[in-house]
Amino acid sequence: MKNLNHKNLYRLPWSLSDNGISWLEVTTKCNLRCKGCYRDPLKDGHKTLQEIQEDLDVFKEKRVSDCMSIAGGDPLVHPQIVEIVSMIHRMGWKPILNTNGIALTENMLVQLKKAGVYGFTFHVDLSQNRPDAPKDASTEGDLNVVREKYARMLQKIGGISCSFNQTVTHKTLPQLTEVYKWASKNIDIVHSVVFILYREPGMSPHLESYVNGQKIEMPYSNTDWGEGGILKAQDAVNVIRGFEPDYMPSAYLNGTCDPASFKWLLGVRMAQGDKTYGFVSPNFQKIIQNVSHYMKGKWLSYSSPKMGTAGRMVMVLFSLIDKQMRKIFFKYIRENLLSPWNFFKRVNLQGFMIIQPIDFLEDGRQNMCDGCPDITVHKGELYWSCRLEEIKEYGAFLSTYPKQKVCQKSVNDLVLDTIKNQTLVQ
Numbered sequence: 001m002k003n004l005n006h007k008n009l010y011r012l013p014w015s016l017s018d019n020g021i022s023w024l025e026v027t028t029k030c031n032l033r034c035k036g037c038y039r040d041p042l043k044d045g046h047k048t049l050q051e052i053q054e055d056l057d058v059f060k061e062k063r064v065s066d067c068m069s070i071a072g073g074d075p076l077v078h079p080q081i082v083e084i085v086s087m088i089h090r091m092g093w094k095p096i097l098n099t100n101g102i103a104l105t106e107n108m109l110v111q112l113k114k115a116g117v118y119g120f121t122f123h124v125d126l127s128q129n130r131p132d133a134p135k136d137a138s139t140e141g142d143l144n145v146v147r148e149k150y151a152r153m154l155q156k157i158g159g160i161s162c163s164f165n166q167t168v169t170h171k172t173l174p175q176l177t178e179v180y181k182w183a184s185k186n187i188d189i190v191h192s193v194v195f196i197l198y199r200e201p202g203m204s205p206h207l208e209s210y211v212n213g214q215k216i217e218m219p220y221s222n223t224d225w226g227e228g229g230i231l232k233a234q235d236a237v238n239v240i241r242g243f244e245p246d247y248m249p250s251a252y253l254n255g256t257c258d259p260a261s262f263k264w265l266l267g268v269r270m271a272q273g274d275k276t277y278g279f280v281s282p283n284f285q286k287i288i289q290n291v292s293h294y295m296k297g298k299w300l301s302y303s304s305p306k307m308g309t310a311g312r313m314v315m316v317l318f319s320l321i322d323k324q325m326r327k328i329f330f331k332y333i334r335e336n337l338l339s340p341w342n343f344f345k346r347v348n349l350q351g352f353m354i355i356q357p358i359d360f361l362e363d364g365r366q367n368m369c370d371g372c373p374d375i376t377v378h379k380g381e382l383y384w385s386c387r388l389e390e391i392k393e394y395g396a397f398l399s400t401y402p403k404q405k406v407c408q409k410s411v412n413d414l415v416l417d418t419i420k421n422q423t424l425v426q
């Protein structure tokens, strides 16, 4: 299977100061204990509305973004979540709730819609031991009934973007197909799916960490969730291509150290149900992002459910200016000549994203997401949300070095010191 080349895809123009998304944490409390969760639920608790307002003011001052992901902990356990959504909406962001969904009721959903919620990203996966999972659930596909329950709740209210995310490990990597196929069939109610490749510090045993010059033990213990080694975005692409050979991402964010790494990798299907006509081109992404920035001054992240139903118009318009989109349009015409009633059915757009979080390189460098969309505020400053515990615990991010190199460096320093001392004495 041919590997992706980042130079053939569109690099999303997102940066620290001007991004598609920002990440607001409103509580550390949660009603689940997912394996490998990076936030300590016993620390801090709920933020007050005043503290949340202060965080939002910092975002307003330092960063432009289209959406505000509301996260935690689980944001729905915050008793003032409706007011929080309303504050974010009033300040001009699209409020997106990142939740496990457990606390969501129909009544709460109605209130959230009135407050201006734009979308939900439901985290559903096997790491959670969910109380609403089927008793005998043993694969990710067994949780599709749970996913469908939330997608139908949103469908009933209407006009809310519906996404799902899940962590993916070596064990669950092949099961990604079960979720992909389910989402494909339900393209009218599932607008995007995000596969997050699992990481924990124990997966890089060749490194040791330092903070403020002091050596410290890696902060998180190993979990069985991390078994099998480190997955890369290409691994997930290969699995998807096993049953959807034409799967072709169009846009990405690279790493801060490795420009060829895919930290966020986005492919968008154009399809009727599980019948895929093709994947939008890099040029499509480029035009959409730049038109959004020209018209609204913001890079686009979540689009409206209505836009997701405009696949046919997108195909027709972009086929005039782009070869890849023209190919998709001709395929759509060809395949429906014998069943022309399909021309009256909607063609939907559906996103599939792969996120490859921190990679520790052999020399100890940390390859983060360049233009991280999930930047959060803590005490007035912006930080990567995935590493906020380090700031809370030590006041700084950890530096990592290969174990042997640190020893070797110490030896070299000793030798240098000795030579220096001898020179001084002479």
Ligand code: SF4
Binding pocket: 263, 356, 357, 358, 368, 369, 372, 373, 374, 375, 384, 385, 386, 387
């Ligand atoms: S750097 Fe961390 S917080 Fe930012 S997008 Fe990557 S994984 Fe998420």
